[in-house]
Amino acid sequence: MFNEVYDVIVVGAGHAGSEAAAAAANMGSKTLLVTMSLQNIAQMSCNPAMGGIAKGQIVREIDALGGYSGIVTDKTAIQFRMLNKSKGPAMWSPRAQSDRMRFAEEWRLMLERTPNLDFYQEMVSGLLIENGKIQGIRTSLGIEIKAKSVVLTNGTFLNGLIHIGEKQFGGGRAGEGAAYGITEDLVRAGFTAGRMKTGTPPRVDGRSLDYSKMEEQPGDVNPSKFSYSDVTQPLKDQRSCYMTYTSDLVHDVLREGFDRSPMFNGRIKSLGPRYCPSIEDKINRFADKDRHQLYVEPEGWDTVEVYVNGFSTSLPEDVQFKALRSVVGFENVKFFRPGYAIEYDYFPPTQLKHTLETKLVEGLYFAGQINGTTGYEEAASQGLMAGINAHLKVHDKDPFILKRNEAYIGVLIDDLITKGTEEPYRMFTSRAEYRTLLRQDNADFRLTPLSFDLGLAKEDRMRRMEKKRDASDAFVNFFKETSVTVAEANPILEAKESSPIVQPDKMFKMLSRPQIDLVDMMGLEKVREYVEEHDLDTEVMEQAEVQVKYSGYIEKERNNADKLNRLEDVKIPENFDFDKIKSLSYEAREKMKKIGPVTISQASRISGVSPSDISVLLIHMGR
Structure with missing residues (x-):
């Protein structure tokens, strides 16, 4: 069946594996994607959403580099929100609720339309390693498939163990078996392995909920989108999410099951994600809190299945049910399935190079949860980088490494390789020392030229970015060069309780004031005329406004980055x-x-x- 030698074999078809396979194949490598289930390609194992704080920036970066995650999210979104709009633009983070079934379907269809990409459904049970170099993989049927490079993206499947109360059974996620054999091969090759834990909430029947008792959380009035390309459009219709709260009663019910909790009785020994704790962990660690938020998130346009964000748990199913029925709006809730915790093998990422190639075995790459990260976005970005670098190595080209001042992806990989992690790593804006440079609005400016040079971003993508950049720069120069009179400026300034000017001044200085925004500046006839004459869209105008208002911060961070880059x-x-x-x-x-x-x-x-x-x-x- 497999006589040829593949350039790249990708093991696992989650978010990391899908991006790795797409990148390698699009760059021209003969690629094979091997997965235990072709029906679950890019499955959203946990919440039905992409993006969020810092994660949204990563999705934008993946898109700018030619990955698929942003496009798939836009095509299957049911709600879009820009988070942290009350803060500075370095903190703005896009997030979209997705239709879970359509998300996986769209990913599979896009991969099937990708040239140079083959598929095979079976469990990979071993690796072919000779003289410290990868030679291919071995499947559970004993088939050996040769390759010049292999990317492992096994998620939570390596010796996965699912916990629900006192019950435990092998599995990679609900309804799917664990993968065995790879960990043992890697340990024999000299790798150090560890165990991590993650969890997921119950899924419930939306028809059994009383939304009138909850707080509605609609999407943005004027929603944006993730992809910088023109193949997707912003949402016209959206579905709302809802918010409710736990209570002292709910907490008391949950505590009844602590003696049967695998977290507290010692069955689970590994560490879970610090910033996404289970509900039992929350009420134990934050005993002074009398309630916690729960976000009620629809799983799609047409399904009645609902995700209860904030109620991740591994407590016995009867305790989960009783506690959730004590939540306001959930009095008559029906379960689709209970929540559970899962333990799985990972490999401390200090064993990797910045290309995500392992130091011990040449041509072998790790991406995603196998490196100790958590989150679709973190996994997808690693998969993209591993796929790119596997292709480059096979074709004897220089590696592709992003610096900390170039991308959140660069921060993520550098943190993993340099510092390692003993608990599931999650990206935050605070991890990036240059976050004013690494905004979600300028990911295409930062990364599309690099992607174009690699051959991932096509000509039309590059031209689109250049047109947007030129228009934005020209708009900024317009503000720098154009003066505003006292009569024009002061009515606007006084309305915003900002100090009036006493002589004509440049519009750049006026917009730089914290009280003044571009909407205020549109009150000036010359600004309106410029926008209409040049047919500026929202993206260009927002980009220009950020450049004006934060020019001092941006320049300071750029200088700091240049100093530190000398040490690079x-x-x-x-x-x-x-x-x-x-x-x-x-x-x-x-x-x-x-x-x-x-x-x-x-x-x-x-x-x-x-x-x-x-x-x-x-x-x-x-x-």
Whole structure:
């Protein structure tokens, strides 16, 4: 069946695997996507949504790099919201509710339309490794398929174990079996493995809920979208989500089951996501809180299935049911299925290079939850980068690595490789020291040229970005060059309780004021005329406004990034002997030997390496 040698084999067809396969195939590699179930490609295993705080920026970056996640989300969205609009634009984060069934269907259809991509449904039970180099995979039927590179994106399936109360059984997610064999092969090859935990809430019948008792959460009045391309359009119709709360009564019911909880009786020993705790963990850790928010999220346009966001749990199913029936609006709730926790194998990501290739086995790449991350967006971005780099390596081209000042994806991968993680890693805006540069509105400016050079972003995508950038720059220059009179400006300034001007001034300075926004500036005839004459769309106008209002912050961050990037140019030789530098602290020597930083900048970000250690290294290298 498989006589040819593939350029890239991708194991697993979740969000990471789907993006990896699409990237490698679109760049020209002969690619095979192997999954245990072709019906569950890009399945939304947890909540039916993409994006959110920092995660929305990642989806925009994936789209700018030529990935599929943004397009699929736009095509299957049922609601769109821009979060954190009350804060500065570095914090604005797009989020969309998706139709779960249509999301998976659209992903499969897009992959099937991708040239150079083959599919095969079976469990991968082993890896073919010879002399420290990947040779291919072995399936549960004993079929050996040869490849020049392999990308592992196994999600929660590696020796997966599902917990519901005192019951436990093998599985990768509800209704699907676990995968066995790969962990054992990797450990034999010298890799260090660990265990992590994640969980999911019950799914319920929306017909059994009383929405009149809940707070409605509609989508944006003028919704945007994720993809920068013109193949998708903003939503015209949307479905609302709803919000309700737990109570002391709900908490008391939940506590009744603590003695049968796998979290508290020792059955689950691994760590779960700190920032997405189970409901039992919340009421245990935050005992002073008398209620917690629950978000009631529809699973699609037509289905009655509902996701209860905020009620992730592994308590016995009878306790889950009794507690949820005590929630306002859920008095008559019917379950589709109970919530559960799942433990699975992961491999500490300090065992990887920045390309996501493993240090121990050449041509083998890890992406997604196998690296200790949580979230569709984090997984998809790693899959994209692993697929790109697998293709580049097979074709003897330079690797593709994003810096921390270039993308959230760069922050994510650098954090994993340099710092590692002992609990499921989730991206936040606070993790990025250059978040004013890494906004959701400018991901195409930052990354489309890089993607175009790789051959992923096509000519039309590049031209579209250039047209938007030129229009935005021209609009900013218009504000810099055009003056406003006292008579024109002061009525607007006084209406917003901003100090009036006493002589004509540039419009740039007026818009820079915190009280003034572009809507106010549209009160000036010359601004209205410019917008109409140049037919500016919302994207261009928002981009220009951010550039004007935050120009000082942007310039400061750019200068800081340039200074630190100089340390990126100071390479540490391969197989460098840190032991010979006696003036390094013992912890620094041990950490750097383990991680093997390739630049001084990366070494400076390792936990336990002090500024004085970096100074010693720089002096030793003649700096």
